[in-house]
Amino acid sequence: MSIAAPSVPVPFEDQPVPRFYNREAAAFHTHLGTYVPRRIEDLMEAAARDHGKKPFLSTALPNGASATLTFAAVEKHSANLARYLRDELGLAKGAVVAIQSPNCMSYIVAMLGVLRAGLVLTxxxxxxxxxxxxxxxxxxxxxxxxxxxxxxxxxxxxxLGTGVERVITLALTDFFAPVSKAAMNFVLRHVKKMGRPLAVANVSMAAALKRGARHATPVADYAPDRTADEDAIYQYSGGTTGVSKGVRLTEAGLVTNVDQFASLSPHMIDKPGQTMLLVLPVYHVFGLFASIIALRNVAHLVLVPSPKPLSNLKAAFRKFRPDVFPGVSTLFEKLMDEKWFYQNPPQLTLTISGAMALSPSVRADWTALTGSSVIEGYGMTETTTLISVNTPDARTRVGSAGMPLPGTAVAILRADGSLAAPDETGEIAVAGPQVMAGYLGRPETTAAAYHAGWLKTGDIGYLDDDGYVYLVDRSKDMLLVGGFNVFPSEVDAVLADHPGIAEAAVAGVTDGESGDMMHAFVVRRDPALTAAEVQAHCAGRLTGYKRPRRVHFVDELPKSPIGKVLRRELRALVGAQT
Incomplete structure (x- = not known):
């Protein structure tokens, strides 16, 4: 079973094959018009049929306890959940099911069950x-x-006040052995005071699966006619405005994006039987993407409910010895500061870095410590996940966001909407089969996000003569200081080079007379570091208008759940201190 390829607004017959593409990527790019992405249903059935006894999912808890499900077991459980949702509850195709949970096996079972049932996941x-x-x-x-x-x-x-009619409860300890599950649930509930029975009507995951097993509908019959432009996921994101809204993603776009990614480095990605340690939250588009990679490549996906504190990861690294580790720059940097990690580092085959720019120094240190090749990706929720990739081979250009994925066109737009020349800075725009169908219920916002068929990313950057993508900053983070544009990421990088600084970020606060006043927020590595020393360091590396005017020492930087610095919260800190 398959679905037609998503349409692409920019004509690809006019797009030459980039010279840096390998054979597989060039073939994907050239034959995009005839490419047909596989269904997730097909991926699940094939994995269960051909690799049924191999481990697919594990939940790894900080105390070293874990449980594992095979591909065959996950196929059975996700099919029974699909039957429960469609046949027991009577949900119609396209009904929306929400999942809210930390990482665990039940999350992936639920996600696959919803998608296999022809429902929409949020x-x-x-x-x-x-x-x-x-x-x-x-x-x-x-x-x-x-x-x-x-x-x-x-x-x-x-x-209260929602349209939710049914609630299913899942637990971190679902699919653990009964004795272990009972003991851990007792500790969670009575010692750590986490959780209690819901006061609203609900069924447990175990009960839902048992009821679903009463039905015999072939899962493939639930959505045999799902089209390429049919919504499958409402993934919420602030996008380019900061207001959370539902990004309409398709099943075809998700599978296509994974295939695009794999085609650029098939020798690294297409290796069945690897173990992937996933600490990124599955609810985030990067974690969702990594989960589908694991299914596609018949990998063992080890899920950690919470990476905080980082010592929570120690048992998982030691017990499962992962080959593949997706993460973000700040996570890699923090792990290398952990004694248990640097004294006994994992020997990784591949690190997948995304969601934020990977610091060149972090990349070098991480590779030296773990022996890992590094793939760095650039993308956004509105492009399912990825736009471009820096591959772990001779094509890597450190400091760039890499080459556009095959089947993906990237352009730089000037302020008047015309296309910029190579090395000319402007707004990055993208077209390709992985681009969203639009924002849920927001036609005007959707229309404003596009220009002549190009999705505007809100990122500032440029393309070099070879078509590699370079990021300068987010357009919404750009500062206007004394009439000059300043990109915070440039100042962040200078601050990070100071040996006495553990991490730092800048944010601008509007000054009525001169535009934005730049404030630096610094986490000390050296407790004796002073504001004057920070400013002297910047003075030696930055022209006057790019230097922070105020330095604030903080215990930590506010970050999103995947490690992105939240500059809006830094700006709020300035307001709270004035």
């Missing part, structure tokens, strides 16, 4: 407040919520 951050959860449930039109048993108060509050 992932919700488990750290959301009840208000934030309620807003997304309403906006997405969710009729079912699959939620963790760890946050009953927030769940009960969030359901």
């Amino acid at each position: 992932n919700i951050n488990p750290m959301y407040t009840a208000y934030e959860t309620r807003r997304q449930l309403r906006d997405a039109g969710a009729s079912v919520l699959i939620t963790s048993s760890l946050f009953p108060d927030a769940t009960e509050d969030a359901l």
Whole structure:
């Protein structure tokens, strides 16, 4: 079973094959018009049929306890959940099901069950407040919520005033041996005071699977006619405006993006039987993408519920000895500061870095310590995940965001909408089969996100003569200081070079007379470091208008769940101190 390839607004017959593409990537690019992405249903069935006894999913807890499901078991459980949702609950094709949970095996089982059932998935951050959860449930039109048993108060509050009619509860300890599960649930509930039975009607994941098993509908019959432009996922993102909204992603776009990625480095990606340690949250598009890579490549996916503190990862690294490790620059940097990590580093085959720029110094140190090849990707939720990739071979250009994925066109737009020349800075725009179908219920916002068929990313950058993508900064983060444009990432990099600084970031606060005043927020490595020393360091490397005017020492930088620095919260800190 397959679905037609997504349409591409920019004509690719006019797009030459980049000279840096390997044979597989060139073939993908050339034959995009006849390429047909596989269904997730087909990927799951093939993995279970051909590799049924191999491990697919494991939940790894900080105390060293773990449990594992094979491909055959995951196929059975996700099929039974699909049957429960469609035949037991009577959901129609296209109904929306929300999942809100930390990483665990049940999350992946639920995700696959929803997609195999022909329903629409919306992932919700488990750290959301009840208000934030309620807003997304309403906006997405969710009729079912699959939620963790760890946050009953927030769940009960969030359901008020939504269209959710059914609740399924899952647990970190689902699929553990009964004795181990009972012991750990006792500790969670009575010692750590986490979780209690929900006060609203609900069924457990185990009960849902048991009821689903009563039905015999072939799962492939639930959505045999799903088209390439049919919504499969409402993935919420701030996009280029900062206001959370549902990004409409398709199953075809998701599988296509994984295939695009794999075609650029097939010798690294297409290696069945590898073990991938996933600490990135599955609810984030990067974690979702990594999960589908694991299914496609018959990899063993080891899920860690929470990477904080980082010592939570110690048992998983030691027990499962991963080959592949997706993450972000700040995660790699922090891990290398952990004594248990640098004294006994894992020997990785491949590191996949995304969601933020990878510092060249972090890249070099990480490679030296772990022996890992590094693939760095650039993308956004609106492009399913990836736009371009820096491959782990001679084609890598450190400092760039890499080459556009095959089947993907990247352009630089001037302020008037015309196309910029090589090495000319402007807004990065993209077209390709992985680009979103639009924003849910927001036609005007969707229209504003495009220019002549190009999706505007909100990122500032340029292309070199060979077509490699270079990022300068986010357009919304760009500062105007004394009439000059300043890109915060440039100043961040200078600050990070100071040996007494563990990490730092800058943010601008509007000054009515001169535009933005730049503030530096610094986490000390050297407790004796002074503001004057920080400013002297910048004075030696940056022209006057690029230097921070104020230095604030903080214990940590505010970050998103995947490690991106939240500059809006830095700006709020300035307001709170004035």
